[in-house]
Amino acid sequence: MPGPPGRPAGPPARRRAEPRPSAIKDLLNGVGYLLRGIGWTARHPAQWAFGLIPALIVLAAYAAALVTLAFYLDDLAGWVTPFADGWSDAARASARVIAGIAIYGASVFLAVLTFTAVTLLVGDPFYEAIAVRVEESQGGAPPDPDVPLLVQIGHAIKDTAVLGIVAVLFAVVFFAAGFLPLIGQTVVPVVAAMVSGYFLAGELTSIALERRGLRRRERFARLKADRPLVVGFGAATFVVFLIPLGAVFAMPGAVAGATLLARERLADDPLGTAGHAGTAGQG
Template identity: 50%
Template sequence: MGHLRSFMDGIGLFLQGLRWVARNPRWWLFGLIPALIVSVLYMVGLYFLGTNAGDIAEWATPFASGWGEAARNALRALLGLVIFGAGLVLSVVTFTAVTLIVGDPFYEKLSEKVEETYGEVPSGYELPLWKSIPRSIKDSLITLGYVLLFTIPLFFLGFVPVVGQTVVPVLGALVSGFFLTVELTTLAMERRGMARKSRFALLRRNKAVALGFGVLIFLLFLIPLGAVVAMPAAVAGGAIMVRTRLAPVA
């Protein structure tokens, strides 16, 4: 029951972030800008991948040229679907990290404004932009490595009958949700001088809360344009989570 309650608390923290941006629509619009830019780039990339998946599959299977037409076409159609599916999964798991990097000044300011409503904003650990962006990129790449370590096997397990349609989607949502929380709490934790290893350790100790927060966001991000609309609320919720639950003492 304790874990379930904490999981529900995580969901509640996102809803608090949603309420915050609903009460401050100017900041919601402010937070939409980077998410919208990255979303357009991702949609263009996915469109290109979708329209060329067949050609990529054909290029990758020269050995099938001598096969019968039916077998050759079936193999390349399946591989084309796998290629596009992999691109879609990768876009979901990287969207938050890329958006936070592109929109670092936007989301840093949004996160600070959220914390201001709860009292004094922690200070003394701020880095200049030319240092913070490379560090954010490095941390995001490390996090992406962890994500891929889990999601690549899960992606291929998704083709296993029964298991791929039941267990795998749940595990995928849990893994992606946890690492979304890692990304979305980074700004507020860095404001407290917490390095990457410390941030990971803190979230592992509060895994149920992190999962409740991140899984809901992951599901929202699967909805077309959901990632764009929900991103400011997710950043606000991450700041509230750190402020009130993970590291309440500044």
Template identity: 45%
Template sequence: MRDLGVGFGYLVRGQRWVARHGKQYGFGLLPGLVTLVLYAAALVALALYGADFTTWATPFADDWSSPWPGLFRGFLTAVLFALALLLAVLTFTAVTLLIGQPFYENLSEKVDRDVSPDGTAPESGLPLWRELWISGRDSLRILVRAALWGVLLFGLGFIPVVGQTVVPVIGFFVTGFFLTEELTAVALQRRGVDLRARLTLLRSRKTLVWGFGTPLGLAFLVPFVAVFLMPGAVAGATLMARDLLGEVSAGDAPEEPEGSIGSDEQRVTP
């Protein structure tokens, strides 16, 4: 579908934008580095003490005959760590955006001014504490939605064949959707678009959203990559937000792979 290529094009263009604006890229790395250190410390602690936790949480297995207690607790420890990794992927963007709100807000505004025909950028007019409150509240709501999807997909993962093939693919598309929501929220919140309207807007262009967020979600699985891609992801999401709202940008239609076919889906303004 054409919109898949268009969405990926925004991701590429965002990385190119920060590559041309080294100062913005440098500042944009700081929140990701802080978040990475916090998450790495939590995952290391889980790796060191996860087995002790599962042993403490399953006293009923003490009376089982060998080797069942070890196998059962080993399985639970592996599941616990896998869920922690999934939660880390789903929440990394939200936490990084919350920590780096002033940095990414400034970056998004500069992208808007750079591509706007009149050189202006929308401003929320809200104090920083209010923006942080709205961002944190909305991120928590998205996290709840993502967690519900995670539980559902985890359960479906036990279905033979389908659980090992189709379900992981669905999981990546779900992750991509929620990543895109978090990233476009920087620009859309500044325009006064609330969470419900943002979700409606993104659902109206699912293939565009998947083209942007799904490759990004896959890249985020590689250690440290999320930190280096975050500034460009925010820039690309700002460009895509302009497209979603039908705003005119100076000289641009995003690059698409050669030979892509299909028709644009209708743009919707909330």
């Protein structure tokens, strides 16, 4: 018996895939948010100078720690390479140079990753004020969260402690990977920059996202959903922070850029969408 009229039977038509945003484009857009944040502080020099104060305080403490580490680096390199004691002089010296580079590199990685968290904790009133000014320049800031101050401080300390633990774990992994020939000196630093950038972005966007009632788990869910964009912003910030004094001078701009990123791409409230559509490029 003939089948119903219509198209001849055949394999089902393949559904056209929905276009997906380019990961490379999102990475570059993430870098653009950092540049926009720096541009915002350049147009508001008083806010930039205001944001330098806590960064300078934390920088002094971190610099003292890294200088002290440098004095004891040879001893530490020997302590972590006891297996090289019986090697020839050249082989033992090479192993301990690599160990020293890995120790100091892991320490710098840990410092860069935690610098933002500690600076945000110390300078919370400073960067909260900058974030509000950025939001107001783009159409309006959300109201202050209805959370007691002591509770907010407790959340901030807890988040900083969690980030510190994660940073230590990654620092240990990258320290061990630094011993791998060639890979440890090429691939590992790139991966470290991307991982560090992801967590830096999480810390920097926390100010704007917490004002919208999002806690750490919810914030990182938003970051994961826009990972290439977030990594682009965070990795660019990480690289700038590696420049001598870059973490100090770029910190206010990084906070401003993170606020724009959170407002326009990570938040789901009207200020994060309609505000961008109506006021993009202002400020």
